Amino acid sequence: MTPALPTLELQYRRNGRALPTVDLQLQELFRFAQALSAFSPLLTEWYLTSDKDLADALRYKAFDANGPTSAALAIVKTESKNVHDIRSVSVWNGAENNANAAVLSSRCNVLGRPDAFKFGLKLQPEVLDWKTGAQWMQAALAIWPADFSNFGPFWYAEKKVFKDRPGVSWMLYLPKILTIRQVPEARALVPVMGPGKKQIGTIIVSVTDERFSAENAAHVKIANDIEIRLVDQDLLPRYADL
Numbered sequence: 651m652t653p654a655l656p657t658l659e660l661q662y663r664r665n666g667r668a669l670p671t672v673d674l675q676l677q678e679l680f681r682f683a684q685a686l687s688a689f690s691p692l693l694t695e696w697y698l699t700s701d702k703d704l705a706d707a708l709r710y711k712a713f714d715a716n717g718p719t720s721a722a723l724a725i726v727k728t729e730s731k732n733v734h735d736i737r738s739v740s741v742w743n744g745a746e747n748n749a750n751a752a753v754l755s756s757r758c759n760v761l762g763r764p765d766a767f768k769f770g771l772k773l774q775p776e777v778l779d780w781k782t783g784a785q786w787m788q789a790a791l792a793i794w795p796a797d798f799s800n801f802g803p804f805w806y807a808e809k810k811v812f813k814d815r816p817g818v819s820w821m822l823y824l825p826k827i828l829t830i831r832q833v834p835e836a837r838a839l840v841p842v843m844g845p846g847k848k849q850i851g852t853i854i855v856s857v858t859d860e861r862f863s864a865e866n867a868a869h870v871k872i873a874n875d876i877e878i879r880l881v882d883q884d885l886l887p888r889y890a891d892l
């Protein structure tokens with residue numbers, strides 16, 4: 651059986667004329683990391699990723715109790731000293747067993763593609779309750795003003811209907827106020843509130859009674875039907891338009 655490998659993806663535009671500071675980019679990752687710690691002890695410590703060996707990847711903690719560490723800030727600033735158009739920063743949970751690995755990554759751009767955040771994990775326990783994914787998504791949306799965000803198995807991307815648009819998977823956020831009349835196939839619609847307690851968007855949930863599986867034909871059909879319904883109403887954006 652294909653592992654679930656749940657992934658949370660989010661795209662947004664900062665609309666700045668320059669990259670955000672390294673301090674801000676790492677601070678944003680720290681804020682999201684705080685929302686994960688209650689789920690598993692494997693999500694309480696984070697390290698800067700490295701393309702070298704395990705020992706090197708465990709040298710520098712990304713965060714302490716107050717935010718990004720001075721070492722992490724110094725390293726990322728040095729590595730990106732002459733970078734002005736695109737900067738990627740990623741941290742991982744230091745798991746020696748790859749089956750328990752988790753990664754947070756942030757990519758910021760000045761021109762071209764939208765900025766992006768991604769959270770991927772392999773660890774146990776598996777995410778069985780849709781409300782956990784929705785809580786993580788809401789934590790991310792409180793940090794980044796998303797054009798869309800989705801959460802579900804990594805491999806669902808191969809089964810979505812429209813390759814040029816985001817897929818629904820287990821759940822999809824759009825910055826639109828949606829009703830069950832517009833999306834009758836949804837099993838739940840979760841309002842996302844912004845400043846002033848005004849609704850800024852909606853999380854569309856495809857499955858609520860069990861963990862969403864990309865190998866379950868019934869689950870895939872629900873998600874696909876929602877995608878078609880959204881496109882029919884011009885509610886699901888194309889990547890090229892983001």
